Amino acid sequence: MTEASTSTPRLRLGTRNSPLAMAQAVETRTRLCAALGWAEEEVELVPVLASGDKVLDRPLAEIGGKALWTKELDQWLGEGRIDASVHSAKDVETIRPREFHFPAFLPRADRRDCLVGAASIAAIPEGAIIGTSAPRRAAQLLNLRPDCKVVTFRGNVATRLGKLEAGEADVTFLAAAGLERLGQSEVAHPLAQDEWIPAAAQGVIAIECRADDAETTALLAAIDHAATRAELEAERALLAELGGTCHSPVAVLCELANGHLAMRAALFSPDGAERIEGSASFAPGDHAPVRALAADLLARATPGIAPHFRAAG
Numbered sequence: 001m002t003e004a005s006t007s008t009p010r011l012r013l014g015t016r017n018s019p020l021a022m023a024q025a026v027e028t029r030t031r032l033c034a035a036l037g038w039a040e041e042e043v044e045l046v047p048v049l050a051s052g053d054k055v056l057d058r059p060l061a062e063i064g065g066k067a068l069w070t071k072e073l074d075q076w077l078g079e080g081r082i083d084a085s086v087h088s089a090k091d092v093e094t095i096r097p098r099e100f101h102f103p104a105f106l107p108r109a110d111r112r113d114c115l116v117g118a119a120s121i122a123a124i125p126e127g128a129i130i131g132t133s134a135p136r137r138a139a140q141l142l143n144l145r146p147d148c149k150v151v152t153f154r155g156n157v158a159t160r161l162g163k164l165e166a167g168e169a170d171v172t173f174l175a176a177a178g179l180e181r182l183g184q185s186e187v188a189h190p191l192a193q194d195e196w197i198p199a200a201a202q203g204v205i206a207i208e209c210r211a212d213d214a215e216t217t218a219l220l221a222a223i224d225h226a227a228t229r230a231e232l233e234a235e236r237a238l239l240a241e242l243g244g245t246c247h248s249p250v251a252v253l254c255e256l257a258n259g260h261l262a263m264r265a266a267l268f269s270p271d272g273a274e275r276i277e278g279s280a281s282f283a284p285g286d287h288a289p290v291r292a293l294a295a296d297l298l299a300r301a302t303p304g305i306a307p308h309f310r311a312a313g
């Protein structure tokens, strides 16, 4: 999908080369060109192979976590081989290299998780096998349905759907946003937010560049979505405060409505047996209530939950 343009592009956008990542990069280019009045050829999409896309048979948490999606793009961005990186915000580590920043978050897509293979949590057959490698999805599912069994399921969206088809599991989870971007929403059943809390940052495309690159920063700022930024920064602040990693079973939902952010978060033990929840309401940018919520959750963390987060002080 890289443009074979004879003229020099005005911006080089790095992206992973999975079909979902490419769809996100194309969406970014479309929005950028519309905002700046550029022709598509002026933005070059540069696919960069990520280590996370090479190892598919083990859970992400086991092989080194989220840096697997960002390491190569970070290298290319740091070396100036690309001007900006397009990420699924959900896959980006909470703490980023100091020399980068995010001038743009695109308007959030459907943030819900979907089930494939069952119409709802209640409709999952007794004792079903659930394919997922996300600790949050596994723990939250086992919390609601302790009769189910979880097996590791990795790979891109098509690979996971293929595994389901092949009978490796009865049911799997996929993000509504990813399915939508790939035009595959019809296979999935979205889970209502009062029953199921999605991942922090789910449904958001984040664009990162070098903090000292004023020119690229100004260009990207043209497509930043303020409401999405407000939600995302609060969700990332909670994760940072909880000291969670990609191993940590945490679900969080922050929604902007009428100028206020409403946040709901749940922490689980990996086996789903333990669950604690909390909520907060606050103005955009005011993260003191987020820190208080995190402190409260950490203080209430049960023995099965506490080891997966920052030790409560």
Ligand SMILES: NCc1[nH]cc(CCC(=O)O)c1CC(=O)O
Binding pocket: 088, 089, 090, 091, 173, 174, 175, 177, 178, 201, 202, 203, 204, 205
């Ligand atoms: N971990 C892979 C990943 N990263 C982002 C998305 C979905 C798109 C999004 O959240 O914006 C997915 C697929 C999935 O979880 O089903």
